[in-house]
Amino acid sequence: MSEATPTGRPAQQEFEKVLAGATTSVASFDEERLTLLQRLQRFLHAYPTTVPFVVLALGLLLGVAVNPHRFTSASNLSTVLTQVMVTGLLGIGQTLVILTAGIDLSIGVIMVISSVVMGRLGVLDGVPTIIAFPLGLLCGAVFGYVNGALVTRLKMPPFIVTLGTLSIIGALITFYSRSETIGMQDIDEQAPFLSLMGDQVAIGDVRVMWGTFLLLIVAAVVWYILTRTAYGRHVYATGDDPEAARLAGIDTDRILLSVYVFAGFIAAIAGWALIGRVGAISPTAGENMNLNSITAVVIGGTSLFGGRGSIIGTLVGALIVGVFRSAVSLAGLDVLWQEFAIGVLIIVAVALDQWIRRVSK
Amino acid sequence: MSVEPILTCRQLVKRYGRVTALDHCDFDLYPGEILAVIGDNGAGKSTLIKAICGAVIPDSGEIRLGGEVVSFSSPIAAREAGIETVYQTLALSPALSIADNMFLGREPRMPGFMGQWLRATDRGRMARFAREKLNELGLMTIQNIHQPVETLSGGQRQGVAVARAAAFAKRLVIMDEPTAALGVKESRRVLELILDVKKRGLPIILISHNMPHVFEVADRIHIHRLGRRLTVVDPKAVTMSDAVAMMTGAMAPPMQAEAA
Numbered sequence: 001m002s003e004a005t006p007t008g009r010p011a012q013q014e015f016e017k018v019l020a021g022a023t024t025s026v027a028s029f030d031e032e033r034l035t036l037l038q039r040l041q042r043f044l045h046a047y048p049t050t051v052p053f054v055v056l057a058l059g060l061l062l063g064v065a066v067n068p069h070r071f072t073s074a075s076n077l078s079t080v081l082t083q084v085m086v087t088g089l090l091g092i093g094q095t096l097v098i099l100t101a102g103i104d105l106s107i108g109v110i111m112v113i114s115s116v117v118m119g120r121l122g123v124l125d126g127v128p129t130i131i132a133f134p135l136g137l138l139c140g141a142v143f144g145y146v147n148g149a150l151v152t153r154l155k156m157p158p159f160i161v162t163l164g165t166l167s168i169i170g171a172l173i174t175f176y177s178r179s180e181t182i183g184m185q186d187i188d189e190q191a192p193f194l195s196l197m198g199d200q201v202a203i204g205d206v207r208v209m210w211g212t213f214l215l216l217i218v219a220a221v222v223w224y225i226l227t228r229t230a231y232g233r234h235v236y237a238t239g240d241d242p243e244a245a246r247l248a249g250i251d252t253d254r255i256l257l258s259v260y261v262f263a264g265f266i267a268a269i270a271g272w273a274l275i276g277r278v279g280a281i282s283p284t285a286g287e288n289m290n291l292n293s294i295t296a297v298v299i300g301g302t303s304l305f306g307g308r309g310s311i312i313g314t315l316v317g318a319l320i321v322g323v324f325r326s327a328v329s330l331a332g333l334d335v336l337w338q339e340f341a342i343g344v345l346i347i348v349a350v351a352l353d354q355w356i357r358r359v360s361k
Numbered sequence: 362m363s364v365e366p367i368l369t370c371r372q373l374v375k376r377y378g379r380v381t382a383l384d385h386c387d388f389d390l391y392p393g394e395i396l397a398v399i400g401d402n403g404a405g406k407s408t409l410i411k412a413i414c415g416a417v418i419p420d421s422g423e424i425r426l427g428g429e430v431v432s433f434s435s436p437i438a439a440r441e442a443g444i445e446t447v448y449q450t451l452a453l454s455p456a457l458s459i460a461d462n463m464f465l466g467r468e469p470r471m472p473g474f475m476g477q478w479l480r481a482t483d484r485g486r487m488a489r490f491a492r493e494k495l496n497e498l499g500l501m502t503i504q505n506i507h508q509p510v511e512t513l514s515g516g517q518r519q520g521v522a523v524a525r526a527a528a529f530a531k532r533l534v535i536m537d538e539p540t541a542a543l544g545v546k547e548s549r550r551v552l553e554l555i556l557d558v559k560k561r562g563l564p565i566i567l568i569s570h571n572m573p574h575v576f577e578v579a580d581r582i583h584i585h586r587l588g589r590r591l592t593v594v595d596p597k598a599v600t601m602s603d604a605v606a607m608m609t610g611a612m613a614p615p616m617q618a619e620a621a
Contacts, residue, residue, distance in 0.1 A: 045512070229480045230468035233461055237454040247452035249437045249466030307456040 044356050048308065051352060052300050052316040055345070059320055063327035070330055074205030080322040085197075085211040086111075086274050086286065088318040090293035091300070092215075092222050093266035095314045096259045098297050099226075100239040101306025102158035104260065106147060107267045108290030109169040112283065114140040115271035116177045119281030122191035123182050129191045137268045143169060144264020148257035166290070177283035184279045198276025211273035215315075218269060223311040235259060239306025295342060296321055299349045303357065320345065365428065367392050367532060367564055368413065373422035375408050382408035383419060384588035390533060395555065395565045397575040397596075400585030401609055407537075409585065410568055414446040414535050415439030426532060437466075443531030449538045451522040455511035460484070460491040462510050463525045494528040495520070498557050516547030520554060527558045534558060535566045540574055552578055572601045584608050 034042070044050060063071035070076055090107055097104040118136030121127040127135075143165065150161040187195045197211035226232035237245040238255045245252050270289075278285045300317025302309025321342060328338045370388035374381070382405040390396050400406040411417035413424065415433030424431055426442055433439040436446065453462050464487050470476035471483045488506050495506075500520045510518055519539060526534045536555065540548040548571075555578055559565055569575050575582060576596045584591045584607050591607060592614035599615075606612035 046508075224479075228482060228484075230470075230482050231480070233457065233465070233468065233482070236457060237461075237465055240454045240456045243450070244452040244454050245465070247436060247446075247448060248454075249440065307454070 041356060041358075044352075048301050048356060049310055049313050049316070051349075052313050052320060055299070055349075056316050056320050056323065059323035059327060063323055063330065066327050067330040071327065074207070076326060076330070078200075078207045080319075080326050081206070081212050082209055082277060083325065084318045084322040085209060085215055086270055086277050086289060087292045087296050087321065088215045088315055089211075089218060089270035089273055090267060090289055091296035091314040091318050092218055092311060093263035093270070094290075094293040094297045095300075095302055095309060095311055096222070096226075096235065096266075097158070097263050098239075098294075098302050098304060099235050099306060099309055100256055100259050101304075102151065102239075102256070102259070103162065103294065103304070104147065104263050105159065105162040105290055106143070106165040106169055107162075107263060107293055108286055108288070109166055109173060110140050110143045110264050110267040111271040111274060111289060112286055113143065113169050113173050113176070113271075114268035115274050115281055115285075116173055116283055118194055118272065119182050119187070119191075119275065120177065122194055123186050123281070124190075126190070129193045132191065133193065133272075136271065137265060140264040140266075140268025140271065141261050142264070144261040144267070145257070147264070148260030151260065152253040152257050173283045179283060181283070182281040187275070187281065194272065194281075195276045195279070197273040198279060209273075209276060211276050214269070214273055218266060219311050219315055222266075226311060231255075231258075236307050239308075241307070292321070295346055298353075299345050301349065301353065303353050304350070305357075308353075308357075364391055366390055367427055369425045370409070370413070371423045371425075373409070373412055373419045373424070375405075375412065375417060375419045381588050383412065383422075386422070386585075386589045388413070388583065388590060389593075390564050390566060391581075393559065393562055393564055394580040395559050395567055395578050397567045397569060397579035397582045398585060399569070399572075399575060399582060399604065399608055404585045404608075405588040406568060406585040408588075410535060410537065410566065413439070413566070414444060440529075444533055444535065445526035445530035446535040447519075447522045447526045447537065447539060449541065451518055453510045453518060453522060456509055458507045458509055459495075459513075459521055460487045460506045462521060463487070463491045463494065463528065467529070490528070491524075494524045498524050498527065498554055500524060500554075514547070515543055516550055519543065519547070519551050523551070523554050523558065527561065527563065530563055533564045533566065535568075537568045538570065539567070540569065540571055548574065572605065576601055576604075584614070586610060 090111060093107055094104055114136045117139045118132050121135060122129050122132030147158075147162055147165055150156055151158050184195065197209060197214055199210050200207040201210070202208075226235060234245065234250045234255050237248070237250060238252045242252050274286055275281055296318040297309070297314050298304065298317070299320050300309070300313030300315070302313055324341050324345065325338045328341055329335070366389040368388070368390040370386060373383045373386040373388070375383040384405075386405070386409055388409060398406050398410065408417055412419045415436040415438050418432070418434065426444070431442060433442070439446075454465060457465065468482045469486055471481045475481040476483065491506050498520065500517070510521060513521065523536070523539070539551050539555065543551060552574060555565060555567065567575065567579060579596050582594050582596055582604060584594060584604065586608060594604060594607075594615070603612060607614050
């Protein structure tokens with residue numbers, strides 16, 4: 001039983017009397033007992049984007065070691081940047097979804113159908129670009145909405161939902177495009193704006209497509225939204241611990257829905273860049289891009305379990321894939337070894353993420 | 362007694378199918394007090410607390426806050442009315458920073474163009490406010506306001522959750538088993554925190570199974586049994602074993618208890 005002391009504080013319980021002799025700090029960290037490995041784990045936990053930057057540096061060193069002259073040549077850098085462009089854009093959309101602990105397998109086909117919609121309307125049907133282009137973007141957002149609505153209303157796992165829409169949209173692409181490819185000449189005559197992202201500017205000797213700048217702009221906007229607005233914090237919170245987010249007053253279903261719409265819209269922007277990159281509007285271009293985008297996100301350090309990751313990581317992740325592919329091909333190895341190297345990177349990245357996350361346990 | 366209760370519940374009923382969790386339950390909380398709610402498992406105390414914090418909507422009965430009838434459709438509605446809850450799970454987002462967690466769901470915007478048009482959160486103000494609130498409660502063993510909550514110890518996390526509730530509560534704070542997951546030293550620290558919050562004038566509803574903690578900090582103890590208030594006792598006038606006996610039905614409540 002307790003009685004009030006003169007100071008108004010209740011007396012301690014009998015068994016707690018010995019606490020006077022204990023240290024007064026509340027659970028200070030035992031820094032001095034950490035091993036070097038634990039320190040590294042702590043550091044990476046605090047600065048998770050370090051890993052992709054280190055891997056990128058290793059990739060660059062590898063490239064230089066393999067073939068210093070050709071790897072650093074202007075044409076090779078141009079090639080790497082061009083390869084990264086579309087994957088990077090899709091990766092940004094994919095990052096938003098993965099931050100909520102979801103996944104969007106349909107992001108690649110949403111990109112393609114958006115580019116086909118822009119192209120068929122603008123080039124073949126003679127719709128003015130100023131209408132055809134926004135309709136293409138809208139198309140991406142609408143398919144994103146379908147994904148989001150199925151995930152939030154029917155409470156279905158995102159993997160299954162987007163696996164389904166991957167097939168459905170794939171079929172719709174074949175149906176709507178009649179498997180026809182629209183060539184560069186037609187695009188340039190009817191709607192040159194659609195292939196604008198493939199136009200190049202020279203920075204020194206390196207030729208850079210406009211799409212690369214588009215990538216940087218989209219990345220900057222999404223980075224701002226994620227890190228500087230309440231909405232962005234809510235995206236992280238929803239992926240981190242949905243129950244805690246709900247108790248804090250966040251409408252997690254609204255966040256989830258918006259993230260899929262956002263990802264679909266960004267996929268449509270990627271579709272625009274794709275037209276320039278491929279130099280045509282093709283229903284079969286970029287078929288594997290959905291997996292490539294997931295690869296970029298994961299190698300960039302974003303956790304598939306949600307709540308952790310960044311846009312900068314995804315950009316670096318996309319660059320890592322491009323640099324490693326370039327290095328392997330300059331080494332004169334078969335293309336299959338590119339795939340092999342990327343596979344190893346994915347597994348190492350996820351294993352590293354698991355290890356870093358264990359710091360709080 | 363001339364002091365009006367800040368929160369009263371009258372004849373609350375909540376049924377889950379054939380189970381009656383609240384059976385015409387009454388409840389009173391007075392300004393500035395710590396009211397502990399104890400009861401055996403299944404007595405319905407968590408349903409009572411959920412009815413007050415908006416997580417459960419009672420089938421019938423009346424809740425008055427500051428004399429006015431209220432009916433909360435969600436925990437958010439209760440929060441807007443000035444009732445903050447420290448959940449047993451703490452409801453913190455582990456990967457977000459302390460400052461982000463303090464403001465989760467009510468982030469302040471920057472003034473001017475950045476806030477109005479670009480919807481930028483006022484990160485400087487959030488950091489200052491969080492640091493100030495943690496300081497007030499003597500929690501500045503936490504060095505960096507931007508460190509993720511998952512890097513904190515259990516007691517420090519509890520401290521952040523309590524600081525958040527105390528910072529935003531205008532009427533009262535509900536604390537659900539705040540010491541359940543903590544060690545001896547950290548529990549002591551949290552009990553001091555609870556008293557600090559009380560000193561700032563906020564009444565507190567404390568749900569706990571830990572009788573020594575309840576008897577140490579509570580001004581009055583609401584004993585819940587079989588879905589209703591059995592009695593309210595004064596911790597200075599009743600022993601712990603008597604309280605447990607009443608709570609489990611082994612002993613009848615004292616007759617004068619209602620006046621406590």
